[in-house]
Amino acid sequence: xxxxxxxxxxxxxxxxxxxxxxxxxxxxxxxxxxxxxxxxxxxxxxxxxxxxxxxxxxxxxxxxxxxxxxxxxxxxxxxxxxxxxxxxxxxxxxxxxxxxxxxxxxxxxxxxxxxxxxxxxxxxxxxxxxxxxxxxxxxxxxxxxxxxxxxxxxxxxxxxxxxxxxxxxxxxxxxxxxxxxxxxxxxxxxxxxxxxxxxxxxxxxxxxxxxxxxxxxxxxxxxxxxxxxxxxxxxx
Amino acid sequence: xxxxxxxxxxxxxxxxxxxxxxxxxxxxxxxxxxxxxxxxxxxxxxxxxxxxxxxxxxxxxxxxxxxxxxxxxxxxxxxxxxxxxxxxxxxxxxxxxxxxxxxxxxxxxxxxxxxxxxxxxxxxxxxxxxxxxxxxxxxxxxxxxxxxxxxxxxxxxxxxxxxxxxxxxxxxxxxxxxxxxxxxxxxxxxxxxxxxxxxxxxxxxxxxxxxxxxxxxxxxxxxxxxxxxxxxxxxxxxxxxxxxxxxxxx
Numbered sequence: 001x002x003x004x005x006x007x008x009x010x011x012x013x014x015x016x017x018x019x020x021x022x023x024x025x026x027x028x029x030x031x032x033x034x035x036x037x038x039x040x041x042x043x044x045x046x047x048x049x050x051x052x053x054x055x056x057x058x059x060x061x062x063x064x065x066x067x068x069x070x071x072x073x074x075x076x077x078x079x080x081x082x083x084x085x086x087x088x089x090x091x092x093x094x095x096x097x098x099x100x101x102x103x104x105x106x107x108x109x110x111x112x113x114x115x116x117x118x119x120x121x122x123x124x125x126x127x128x129x130x131x132x133x134x135x136x137x138x139x140x141x142x143x144x145x146x147x148x149x150x151x152x153x154x155x156x157x158x159x160x161x162x163x164x165x166x167x168x169x170x171x172x173x174x175x176x177x178x179x180x181x182x183x184x185x186x187x188x189x190x191x192x193x194x195x196x197x198x199x200x201x202x203x204x205x206x207x208x209x210x211x212x213x214x215x216x217x218x219x220x221x222x223x224x225x226x227x228x229x230x231x232x233x234x235x236x
Numbered sequence: 237x238x239x240x241x242x243x244x245x246x247x248x249x250x251x252x253x254x255x256x257x258x259x260x261x262x263x264x265x266x267x268x269x270x271x272x273x274x275x276x277x278x279x280x281x282x283x284x285x286x287x288x289x290x291x292x293x294x295x296x297x298x299x300x301x302x303x304x305x306x307x308x309x310x311x312x313x314x315x316x317x318x319x320x321x322x323x324x325x326x327x328x329x330x331x332x333x334x335x336x337x338x339x340x341x342x343x344x345x346x347x348x349x350x351x352x353x354x355x356x357x358x359x360x361x362x363x364x365x366x367x368x369x370x371x372x373x374x375x376x377x378x379x380x381x382x383x384x385x386x387x388x389x390x391x392x393x394x395x396x397x398x399x400x401x402x403x404x405x406x407x408x409x410x411x412x413x414x415x416x417x418x419x420x421x422x423x424x425x426x427x428x429x430x431x432x433x434x435x436x437x438x439x440x441x442x443x444x445x446x447x448x449x450x451x452x453x454x455x456x457x458x459x460x461x462x463x464x465x466x467x468x469x470x471x472x473x474x475x476x477x478x479x480x481x482x483x484x485x486x
Contacts, residue, residue, distance in 0.1 A: 049318060068320045078311030082248035094240035095319035123310070137315070 001026060001062065002145050002176055003048055008057040010043050010200075017043045018054070019200040025145065030171055031178045032191035032208075036228050040200040041180045042075060042149060048178070049147055068096055071143035075150050077130040079122035085109060085133050086118040089140055096141035105140075112136040113162050128159045135166070146170060148179040152186060164190060184220040194220070198228045238329055241321075245333035252303060259295035260341050263287045267349050270411075277355060284349030285437040286410035288342050292369065293401060293430060295338045296376025297383060300331070301393045304384035313472040327467055331377050338373035339366070357441065364440045371455050372433040378462030379429075385469040404430035409438070429458040 003025040010018040018040045025031060025048075035041050046052040048059065049072050063069060079088045086105050093100035100108075109115045112132040117125055122133060131151065138146060148167070152160045160183075167177055167190055181187050187194060188208045196204040204211060204227055208220055217223045250256070267287040271280050307313065316326065343366055350357055357365075383400070387393040407425030408414075414422045425431040432451040439448060 051314060051317060065320070067318060070318070072315065072318050074311060074314060076311040076314075078313075078315045080244065080248060080312055081306045081310060082251040083244060087244060087247070091240060091244045092315070092319070094238075095316065095321040097320065099240070 003059065003061055005048060005059045006057055008044065008047055008054045010047060011055050017200050021202045023048065023195065025176065025178060027176055028174050029176055029192045030167065030190055032187040032194045033178065033180045033197060034187055034194060034224065035197035039197045041197055044197065045147060045149055045180060068141065069144045071138035071141065071146045073134045073138040073148045073151055077134045081123050083122060084119050085114060085122050085125065088122045089136055092137045093140045098141050108136050108140060128155045131155060145176045148177065150180050152181065152183065184224055188220045196224065196227060203227050238325065241329045242333050245330050246337065248303065249334050249337050252299065255295065255299040255302065259291050259299065263291040263345050264348060271353050280353040281355055281441055282411065282438060284346060284353065284355065285434065287349065288346045289410055289430065289434045289437055290405060291345050292338065292342050292372045293376050293404065295341060296373055297380040297401065298397050300334050300377050300380035301384040301387065301397060304381065305387060305390060305393055308471065317472050323470060324467060331381065334377050335373045338377065339370050342369045342373065361440055365437065368436045368440065375429050375455050375458045378459050378466060381466035382462050382469060385466060385471055404428045408434050410434045429455055
């Protein structure tokens, strides 16, 4: 087990964003965290990667020095202003004590499909290119566990397919991937396990196909609408 | 590995053309303009030292404040927090990189002024001036770091830096003597590090290469305090919990 979180709770002001959520991340799985906007997905992800402290609950990691072994692509695409895509990649690699040659950095950009903009200032790249650079930064130190927060949001279908293939390739290399998404077809195609979160609570968990069978629905989209509607009406 | 970070910070600082304009080009033009108007060596020496000091102040304070604000608003520090890189290493390397460029810029301004106005100086004076510029740049860069941690946006940085820089400059002897000014002006001026920096720069010429220990201690104290405060007040993120709550509700 990579991460075991128990009874996670996070509040901002009087509003509870995450309520008593238990999460485990197993090796070599592709775990999708899904849920409506504002359901607490990103806050939960932030707590799992150590960006925010939970108000209560515990998180156990497989390794004390896990920071150097996880790769993270955040929803925002943070890069050092004034530096090119290649320079940003080399700089972020140095934060993981990895000396990356220009050739190696260029190779990583090639894998992510943005080698042609290696010399362009990172801030001037298009949205899709920035997203792929953020994924390249997340992979630069060859992490065991990879977190991708909405990796395909607002991207065109071709780039989406490229990123799907990249996720599957990483999985073949025995990497563990945790991602969030609003695209249920993407989740059904990629995820080996799904966590459905609504109003800060975990409302369903399991393999996509198994979940559809269990609830007697034809697709993950149907299940998502059914369960999130139910949760919303309970809180209305 | 820190050399990669140091080089990257040097590159980003050198590509910051707006700050370079205000810290190098504008001071040189101003120095020549004033130096030609006041044609006396004593006045010209005051102008060279005053302009060098003002340039150090702008480069140190506003330069780093804007650079940190841009990096923070892009979310770079959030990602940095997830790496094994210690925060204090990042702060120190960043201050050092900006100090290297700041010292180079201000040494050039001082040297250009001294040579252009044919002002005499010894090698010892040049070496002492160089060391004083290092201290001054470190001091104002440290204060700039604190400013960046206090400010919420670019307009706030401008407001806070003007609030600090204007009294520092006007209550100092950078361009005129304070001997005729009310006593409170000189007392308040001495509470700021800028007046001590100006005095160190000018006195090293006038008092034949001697340096006042008190002014030196004041500058070193400011450096220590500002580096400490900047590491304590450092923020990873521009978002407060309130902003996050607002976005969750939206």
